[in-house]
Amino acid sequence: MMICSSTRIFIILFAIFGLIAFPASSARAAWKTTKINEITYVPLPDCAAAFSMAAAKPRKDKRELAFAGEFHQLVVKTGTREAIIDGVRHWFSFPVVTASGKAFISLADINATLGPAMRPGSIRQISKVKTIVLDPGHGGHDRGGRSAYGYEKDYTLDVVNRVRKILEKKKVKVVQSRLSDFFVDLSERPAMTSNYKDPIFVSIHFNSAGWKPSANGIEVYALPPLGLPTTGKAPDPILDRRKCDGNAMEPASFVLANTMHHTLLGKTGGFDRGVKRARYAVLRHCDVPSILIECAFLTNPQEGKNIHSTAWREKFSQSVAEGILAYMALANEKQLPPRAWNYKRDSTDEFVWEE
Ligand SMILES: [Zn+2]
Incomplete structure (x- = not known):
């Protein structure tokens, strides 16, 4: 034509x-x-x-x-x-x-x-971002998942420390929900965002599936829209309609999740488990754009080894930082975020039937 x-x-x-x-x-x-x-x-x-x-x-x-x-x-x-x-x-x-x-x-x-x-450029509620609140999952008595080499709580803190250093070099203001090995209540973590100007909230976790050691790859979560089900669950007429603070910013949170997922897949080559929806406490209680990243599987023999490697964590942290910068460029400069194929990654082609 x-x-x-x-x-x-x-x-x-x-x-x-x-x-x-x-x-x-x-x-x-x-x-x-x-x-x-x-x-x-x-x-x-x-x-x-x-x-x-x-x-x-x-x-x-x-x-x-x-x-x-x-x-x-x-x-x-x-x-x-x-x-x-x-x-x-x-x-x-x-x-x-x-x-x-x-x-x-x-x-x-x-x-x-x-x-x-x-x-993503059409989502009008996406507004300027000045502060990144990074949340290392678990801590203190809550060790999270474990691999043959270590605990989730230690790896999440290490990745967050690395992401913060990378972003601070780019003059981005970063704060953390915890700086060392102690437990912070799940509702207090997102509540911190109210102390800072124009924040977004990024929670870092590692996945576990002890019953299925072959499970591997990357998932990025955003809250489901009010009234809609979570990934892997049938619609629930009561839970799906329960209101929470996160509902108001859901479209921006989804764009943040989508932007992060494209960047992580493009930069790390990890297996694509998809952009998912879940009502995790830290997302429910967060009234600014918020996501939760499951970086890799502690219970997968190869990924457990990767996670324990400093070089792997540094590379993954660089990818998380780049995903955050891509969302900031969209929010602050109306620059469309890169897609996984911009990093020369082949399109995901296989359906997995696994939610
Ligand atoms: Zn976790």
Whole structure:
């Protein structure tokens, strides 16, 4: 299709800066919606077209549907909540479904996940960031998980100390929820943010799955939007609707999680477990943009070894710092954050069925 050069420039600016809110918020009435299982759904091809994508090469597994355009890619697997958005795994609130031979995506997922992931520049609540509050998970009597070599609480503090040093060299103000090996109450950690100007909150943890030593890779968590379920759990009419401080900043927290995940995957090459949603206490009690990173698995033999290596922790810390700087550049300078493929990482291609 031929398009005039001014239209093309506009489209490029649109894609780069997300100058106009994505269709979910600017033209909701334009979506052709239908209720399936009491959830509002949109035909998937309509959604893809709104993000300038068309059907891509068919996948081997017929349940998988791929869409691509000049700037974006989407692969979903019908009947699941798993989605690969711009090359990186995400977990939707509701499954992509088929009805009468057509595929549908929930409007909630367009608004809360697909839209903000593809057009982070359109999220108006993202405001200036001046302070980074880093939270080393666990501490004191709470040792967290353990590997063959050490405890989670010690590794989280070491990574946070490293991230702080890297950011301070770039003249970024950083504070920590704990400076040494003691326990800080889970609600006090995010409460610290109220003492500082324009903060964001980043909690550092390491994962454990003693029952499955092969489990490995990186997860980044944000709070689910009010009324929507957490990753891996069925919708819960009571828990999903329980209000908390974190609800107000959920869109910005999601963009922070998405930005961090792309950077960590691109820079470290770790396995992509996806951007997930959970109601961790530190996220629930936080009224500024907040995320929790599960850096790697203490219980995986190779990753347990990696985590114990100073060189690995330094490299991972540099990646966390770069993810924070990428979000600050978006918040402070309207500069779109890099995607994993900007670091020459191949798109995630396999569905894992593991939430
Ligand atoms: Zn932990």
